[in-house]
Amino acid sequence: MTLLTIDKQNWTQGLAAAADHYRLFGPVKEKDQHRFKALEKGQLPDLDLVNTRLSPKDLVFPQSEIMLTYSLDESREDHHIMKEAHTDHAPRAVVGMRPCDARAIQLVKLNFDTPDVKDPYWLKAYEATTFIGMACDTPLSTCFCTSAGCGPYNAEGLDILMMDRGGTYLAKIFTEKGKAFADTAGWNQATPEAAEAFVAAKEAAEAKMVSTISTDNLADTDLLDLHGAPFWDDIAFACLNCGTCTFTCPTCWCFDIQDEVQGKSGVRMKNWDSCMFPIFTVHTTGHNPRDTKTQRVRQRFMHKLKYFVDKYQTGIMCVGCGRCVRQCPVNIDIRRVCELMNSFKPADACVAQG
Amino acid sequence: MQNPYLPYPVRIDDITVEAEDKSLKTFKFVFLNEGDEDQFAYRAGQFAELSIPGKGEIPIGIASSPVEKGFVKFTVNRAGVVTTHLHNMRAGDRMGLRGPLGNCYPWDLLEGKNILIVGGGFAFTTLRSSIVYMLDPANRSRFGNIDVVYGARSPGMLLYKDELVEWEKRDDINMHITVDGTDDPDWKYNIGFVPPITEQKAPSGGADTYAIVCGPPIMIKFTQPVLEKLGYDHDHIIMSLENRMKCGFGMCGRCGIGKELVCKDGPVFTLNQINRTPREY
Secondary structure (H helix, E strand, O other): OEEEEEEHHHHHHHHHHHHOOOEEEEEEEEOOEEEEEEOOOOOOOOOOOOOOOOOHHHHOOOOEEEEEEEEOOOOOOOOOOOEEOOOOOOOEEEEEEOHHHHHHHHHHHHHHEOOOOEOHHHHHHHHOEEEEEEOOOOOOOOOOHHHOOOOOOOOOOOOEEEEEOOOEEEEEEOOHHHHHHHHHHOOOOEOHHHHHHHHHHHHHHHHOOOOOOOOOOOOOOOHHHHHOOOOHHHHHOOOOOOOHHHHHOOOOOOEEEEEEEEOOEEEEEEEEOOOOOHHHOOOOOOOOOOOOHHHHHHHHHHHHHHHHHHHHOOOOOOOOOOHHHHHOOOOOOHHHHHHHHHOOOHHHHHHHOO | OOOOOOOEEEEEEEEEEOOOOOOEEEEEEEEOOOOHHHHOOOOOOOEEEEEEOOOEEEEEEOOOOOOOOOOEEEEEEOOOHHHHHHHOOOOOOEEEEEEEEOOOOOHHHHOOOEEEEEEEHHHHHHHHHHHHHHHOOOOHHHOOOEEEEEEEOOHHHOOOHHHHHHHHHOOOOEEEEEEOOOOOOOOOOEEOOHHHHHHHHOOOOEOOEEEEEEOOHHHHHHHHHHHHHOOOOHHHEEEEOOOOOOOOOOOOOOOEEOOEEOOOOOOEEEHHHHHOOOOOO
């Protein structure tokens, strides 16, 4: 690990130099919200924000992505033969993502990069990307990253982690990818004496975190007991099944596969999908294993806070970014659900059932 | 990096209408590219995605058996957009085939055992694959007694009628064919639903006997207590589940039941495994 100081005067010219070799992405303000976008030539990422409304998960998992192409023109020799679509995998870098979003991509990687099968679209995009994080000094009241396996200075999944020291950025370089980016940007001013600045800033940021959750009992509670717990109807009562929680969540990865044809040319696409939508699981016969709203809401929270915990033993499938809490139109709060699940004792169900 | 979303190009070689109402057809596919058939090495009980460019994909159990070479067969019920389009296609048309996908029946475990097969409706398709596999001269001695209880709504809805007749004639397999009802005065087999016929005809369970069950949810539900009554342990009742799928290899998240994914961890589960998952199938 290398420590560098980046004078803010060198920031702009460094990014301009990097832009010759990398396609740059960063948070950009649109109306009153920030979102991650490809930066125009000379455009700087706007780092004056707490977090974006949507996470940068779409940089490796686009909302809609063409996977395969084909022709239905029977006069062509290759008609009805599917081919891999061309995707740009030139080097790119995302500048200014938060540590929670970087950890989220590592959790999602468990799904797309398995020992048995690898999703080439997700993985090639991931490998082409350099992840440059900006530590978070101003957590919101809805942030709970420190108790979700993450933290405002967490480096997991990042190639570079920066912190703001006023006139300079202090940067930790963790990987070869990160070093290559810093070299390209001309950032090479080593400052070994500043390591303690990270420690102090980390402690200060963590001390500002007002929101926590407990997850210590989730692994040991029986899956079927939790599934049959009495609180699911209460949690789901107000849910609109709008899917906002799943689309804003940096760790949600469910997708659909659809064909689209224009004239004789067709594509097969991968599109974001959501377990909140009633047709997500409906069979062609009309049978729907998760027919009710309560079943769907339970699926989302059980997946995040129990199934994932049991399957991967890497903690919950949540990084505490708080987006779903802030953006749910009916104020369903994953922190409350987690509290109910974590404190649930199967005996409670017996009492509740009389 | 091999692209698991990319189907093998195949050609429809032959189409057989199975059911009298034409809702069930068996499609025989041949691979367009040399070497693809060897790559598509499957075991009985697995499924594949039938892929029609411009329409989409559907997961369907493989009806042919690994011992049958030169083609792959699928029996398809006309139900939705893709299957209706497929039913309207003709021999010679091109499409795609992706797989093989999912686990299979636990053949290592089943070797040397008596096998009871219980099937209903067109779910019998993967059971055909298993029966042909076990009856193959190279494999028959590796299994004990084979009993098959197979039911359809009516005689006209039975699949693979020619093969049923052939299997009836053999003395190394006990066929118990049944229909829910029939007006045919010449009908010589059983009349009744699969669970009661299973109770009457199936051998008792035991350490050396396994039951493989595949059929509609209602049949599975009522067959389960019958098998328990006959003495089958939950580890010896093997079932193949259906759930809505897309990717077929555990990434899209659609077919999850608890922490299991039907497409990747299944579709074949023991009743013991199913008892430990939420009833969301």
